Amino acid sequence: MKRIFLLVLALVLVFVFAGCAKRAVTTPVEQEAPKETAQKAAPVEQTPMEAEEPVMAKAEPKKVETMPVREITEAKSFQFGNIHFDFDKYTIREDAKPTLKSIADWLIKNRDAKMILEGYCDDRGTNEYNLALGEKRAKSARDYIVSAGVTKNRLDTISYGEEKPLCKEQTEDCYQKNRRVEFVSGKAGK
């Protein structure tokens, strides 16, 4: 019994050694073409800033659409200056009221005119929240003009947030310039 026991134990030891010593050696037959970029975008050029093959939108019409253009008494944003806001705020300041009043008067006089109010922020803060803040500013200005007697549907609003800054220096002066609503005349947006 003792001998059989020792013999089998020796067998067991052999198995144990064989098991423990095994290593995975993947044989060199696996062929692998690494994930091509084709699924994401066209292969890359070396030159920087090269516009790659543009994304093809579905069935781009070649003819140019004619957009109805209404001639309106010229009103660019410089006719009415921009109004400005305090940091992180969208309340109308006292120094903005004269501008808003004169815009309201002009719109009352030019019954066909429409206006777009563009809201902006300085570049501090998140892009998405700044878009929302810019919109709040545009809407505050709009509401003030409406309360002066102009119908709401003549005033359209859009926000560009921190996009399209007037200046890029990181100074209080520049930040203040960017915290604004601009008044652009023309047809209201779709």
Next chain:
Amino acid sequence: MKTKELMVVQIWHNIFAHSRSCPPEAARNSEAFASLFLNTFIEYRQKKPLKCYAIFFSALFAVCCLLSTAVEAKIYIDITSPAIKKLPIAIQEFSGTEGKQIADIIRDDLEFTGFFLCIDRAAYIESSAEAFNPKNWSVIGAEAVVKGTVIGEQNITAVVSLYDVFEGHEIFKKQYKTGKSAIRQLAHTIANDIYKHITGEEGIFGTKVAFVAEDEGKKGLYMMDWDGAGVKRLGIKGNFVLRPHWSQDGSKIVYSSERGGQWGIYLLDFTKMSEKKLFASRGLNIAGNFSPDGDEIMFSSSQDEMYGLYNLRISDSKLTRITSARWIEISPAVSPDGKLVAFVSDRGGTPQIYIMNRNGHDTRRLTFEGSYNTSPGWSPDNKKIVFVGRVSGKQQIFIISPDSSEPTQLTDKWNNEDPSFSPDGRFIIFSSDRNGDSSIYIMRANGESQKKITPPWLRAFGPRWSPN
């Protein structure tokens, strides 16, 4: 137990404990195993000797087989353990043209993870052409070695071997074929395989980053590799675009773009390289991210003078309003498991982050420190939320648990925004203006090793890591 049985237990324990090949669990338990078996054996020996022997040794055999298979998947670095010792690894220049470039990319990939200590090639004794000799590597402190050969100019075949210096032999070998234009992808694939073999986890070296960059005053969508190589512009229209969100399968992205005076939500399908407008209206429409199955997106809209978070089903354009608010509510981020939504609201007077269920119920506030917290993003395991908080007038990156515990600040100088986790949750990509104009940086999820990846001539923001 008698002396002889004790001896068997000792022998068994010694075999397991001292063989470096066997998993430590087996070594620890081996003594208990052996004792248990022997006690059972002794008990039954009295009653049914032959049957008992047969069962006993079959069981031993079975255990050995199990252990031998478990042993094949040895993990060299347990990257889930809190204190990791970096593995000293030598990545030798591969022989052949492009051999150095490939080896360099592999080295940079592994080095960035923080789990490897890549030994300087100046210290190597063995040349690329020579066969692996463990003595050449143990003297310089390497524990693992990568060698490879590259053949071909246009059509490339690379054969890569990974060696264990202590064991003294090869533990992994693989052949790869690719075209010359995909050299970087090849190197990243090799790095992934080595990483997987050593840590047991999937690497992120083949992933991409979608981001926004400025070009002549306009903002467009761009793509690049995770390490900043291969920057290319996606030719979509419009002058302004906000940062995109990836679907979980990596086949499409959704983003907000301003076209003709309206902010709309657009979908770019990479499999067809086509863009589709999902939603546009007056007011602000800001895209959130996809549901886990990729068929729905959430977005915020102020189309009717009120704010709302909406759910849009892409297949049939079904629109469901989830919330309605007089205050600002934007930036919805669906959790990776699809159950919760983090979003930004200024219902309390200043922008803060809130969490609600996907159906809009059970809203609670997440951030309580600071007066400006925005841009929430989830980690892939649903356990952390990364966000941007204003500190002393500057934007900084934080992570926090969904129950508001453990808020941790990861950056502290200049402005750092737009954070997004890597698909393995170990890294965060973000934009920073610390070097002048906004550039894209990556760092480990604990804030270490912050490194710029976009080229200096590119003003870049809003990065999002691809899921694969």
